[in-house]
Amino acid sequence: MTELRGFYTLWLREVKRYLRDRVRIVSSFFQPLLWLAIFGSGIRFSGAIGELTTQQYIFPGIIGQTLLFTSMFMGISVIWDKEFGFMKEILVAPVSRVSVFLGKMFGDSTDAVIQGTIVFLLGTLLGIKLNVFIFFEVLPVMLLITFGLVSIGLTIASFIENLESFGVVQSFINLPLFFLSGALFPVRGASIPGWLELVSNFNPLTYGVDALRTIILGEAWQPLYPLYYNLFVVCCFDAVMIVIGTLAFSRRK
């Protein structure tokens, strides 16, 4: 019971902090918009992908990207907490490190999913056919995708002491995961180099983005893998990262 309350308390803190940071929410709006409106329109002239326009194709990818970038960025909260000392308050609380980690992780995932939802709504403005049913199918998938990604960010942050280093490490991970996930361009097909296809197999985001596409684009999209298989891979990735993250948080110097 105490553990559950500890978990809830830390979850609530992350969400409250996020919702109070208006600048972050508003600015989160613009990056995906740029990708969708400008990159999407510009690249359109280089040809469509199957029956899909580029904008339709990259839309689920941009949701994936938003989830990825936001989740990884959340690791910063750990470094802030270290820098501003709040981490100590959490670490001396009589709550297990598992609850501490899970509370923070769920809280950050919630924030990332709110961000993903904003991008989802943006899609309707750009003329992508969406409805409430699709949204409720996308929601749990988004959450599953963020668990593992947030855990990566938190794990790395637990080893790093300052903001600058975290920024560097973060972009080292963000961009390869993003580019090799099929978010912007296909990673399967006759004209795709073999190495790209191979590497993308090991990228958890490939499966996440494929799942999002399957749900959002429906019949128009030829899935790389069946939906259940995608979700299975994402869940395995989540489980592994949550274990690693919990261990990282349980270290005591």
Place this chain on the structure above:
Amino acid sequence: MKGIIETDQLTKIFDGIVAVDKLDITVEQGEVFALLGPNGAGKTTTISMLCTILKPTSGTAKVNGFDIYKQATQVRKSIGIVFQDPSIDDRLTGRENLYMHANLYGVPTSEQKSRIENVLKLVELEDRAGDLLRTYSSGMRRRLEIARGLIHYPKVLFLDEPTIGLDPQTREHIWTYIKDLKEEHEITVVLTTHYMDEADRLSDRIGIMDYGKIIALDTPARLKETLEGDVITVNATDPQRLSSILTEKMSLQKIHMVDKTIEVTVRSGKNLLPRIVELATENNIYVESIFLREPNLDDVFLHYTGRTIREEGGKELHGVSAIKRRAAIR
């Protein structure tokens, strides 16, 4: 009687530097115990181990009867802590911070409200409890942190440099809270400080700490008694020579030099003042000033270590860096 805190050869080594060296102390239930020493003496490291943040390199300790390593959760439930650096969420309000703490420590929901309003009243922050922490002054933050440390009715309250960087008025305030705590709530308080006056005013017993070891431990009054008497401070043109003359001619043993000032500890100072001036003049040394005072804890520290507590200049360092610098200048 068994102490509420008992350390057993408690040791912490950072990268080969001994920060805390086989510490054996016992803190009695209900007392205010001060660890006094310069920055880098190992006070914060000691507290961090007792609070289960740091793992001892060797040795162990019991807090409220629980082992700090094997029973960390029970230890955490028994203690409240105010860290040296702020450890409060500045994007939440004062009240939100307190509720968060109450939930983390499993305070029953039905009691949370009354306990929180009580501690807010104690530190006189009722009016500001709804404001975001970032709008608080550092004194207010410190007060809120003390309030927070009390919500779960801890057996022991640790205060790491509770008044560092605060203005005199706020210090006075915080000292009053600490005294009230001890008298009204029967909480054991362990505080670290490098302010002599703070240790003197607040504590029942003081452990003087230097290079990771306790070099003296007693009540403030008895520590001062060990100095057996008065302190004469002399400023003269040739302090080096005067000091050796005083040692030779007057067989004075307890002579220390601090920044060209001579400090002599004697049993009865009044009769010696004219003698010292006379001796100096005979040897062509000009005495610029000379005065007599009762000993304070500064003198106690000087007596045990041969140094004043604030002798090294430069930047204030905390934590491991302070410990490393002290090891380097040793």
